[in-house]
Amino acid sequence: MLEVNGLTAGYGRLTALKGVDIRVDEGEIVFIVGPNGAGKSTLLKTVAGLMAPTAGTVGFRGRPIAGRVPEELCRQGLVLVPEGRHIFRTLTVQENLAVGAMIRKDKAALAEDLEKVLDTFPILRDRFKGIAGHLSGGEQQQLAIARAILQRPALMMIDEPSLGLAPLVIDQVYESLRQLNAGGLTLLVVEQSTARILDLASRVYVLRNGHVVLEGTAPELAEGNALEDAYFGYVADGHAVA
Ligand code: ATP
DSSP: OEEEEEEEEEETTEEEEEEEEEEEOTTOEEEEEOOTTSSHHHHHHHHTTSSOOSEEEEEETTEEOTTOOHHHHHHTTEEEEOTTOOOOTTSBHHHHHHHHTTTOOOHHHHHHHHHHHHHHSHHHHHTTTSBGGGSOHHHHHHHHHHHHHTTOOSEEEEEOTTTTOOHHHHHHHHHHHHHHHHTTOEEEEEESOOTTHHHHOSEEEEEETTEEEEEEEHHHHHSTTHHHHHHHTBOTTSOBOO
């Protein structure tokens, strides 16, 4: 569904992504993990059309999309839930969801999707008329995901959904991701921590200093210390690498 090859991007003279290859197949939940500054957000922003790559290709559903603007990609089914959620804090939950649905013209199907989203996230039904800024961090994350679902994504990319959340709340957010994936949504999720991801992931990429340093399926990475070693930049004999 998503094919990223040799993707290079940065900020002025700083190259944050240095030739990254990743792919996401239909039906998968793929995680990208890596320490601070590894280039994870830059990767999602470049795929989502918020940044232009300096080299490399991005293919989505068989078509090249590098350089396309976010609105166009969103219409094609590629939707980003950005880091920090970016909800409108002074608007109600209902109004935030309406903003997510603005690109849609199929109002009858939208009403059905809204009902489904409120079934998936019952707390949003309870707080429908409430101010979004009064929601807890976990509830705001659910709102950001719900808003993205109303854009009818085929692939949803989520930047650090567990950021700032308590462990129990992370479990709830991850459970909702599991349900969405079981319902047919393909997911590409960035996380800083490797904790918990193996239960949910189909495959994992570890990103360090703008490079993919490890890729594997969840069962492969559950064995041994390869995931931690790659994350912290150690090779098997304990020596530090890049
Ligand atoms: P984190 O987990 O801290 O969000 P990350 O893996 O998402 O890290 P990026 O945010 O992609 O990493 O950052 C990659 C590199 O690009 C870092 O060196 C960072 O300092 C730099 N960077 C990120 N955003 C900008 C920006 N707007 N302007 C200049 N440099 C930036």
